[in-house]
Amino acid sequence: DAKTTQPPSMDCAEGRAANLPCNHSTISGNEYVYWYRQIHSQGPQYIIHGLKNNETNEMASLIITEDRKSSTLILPHATLRDTAVYYCIVRARGGNQFYFGTGTSLTVIP
């Protein structure tokens, strides 16, 4: 069962930062936060993951609150190609399956 809550949809202006929130209030100490995105009719694409420290890579930044009950995925300069459904998933270290929630449908507007 999905253990995260995300807003169903968001809009973002092209070139601006897109901030996608995720609540995971029941996260346990050994669970990571993962973000994937799915562009229409494609397989999910890995974006980033973290445990408790903020993380940054070439695609995005992940900000995790100190109590780890929520996180925010930041796309610093959204482009039209970032339009997709973004999934926030929690999973224990060494755990097996990913269980997807309903995600956030992000639309980047020209």
Added chain:
Amino acid sequence: GAVVSQHPSRVICKSGTSVKIECRSLDFQATTMFWYRQFPKQSLMLMATSNEGSKATYEQGVEKDKFLINHASLTLSTLTVTSAHPEDSSFYICSARRGADQETQYFGPGTRLLVL
């Protein structure tokens, strides 16, 4: 990132026939692969976990005799939809976990199945 492929990308079949979908990890060995199903406008639903050299583990409500999974090598898992019916029409997606990087799963591009 690691590359996972699926074949075919699209398949149309008649009701009652069986369809095989292949999932390959192209540049790494995958000790574990996963199969998901996605209906239109819905999220991905995990169907089963496939471990190389052993029987697959199915999620509750997934018929193991209908969805046959074989993980015969470290780079290939197959899903066979037996006696397909129109309600089996869906988007089937596999993912693979790389042995050396077990924290991340890499997903294939998906297979669109249409049963007439």
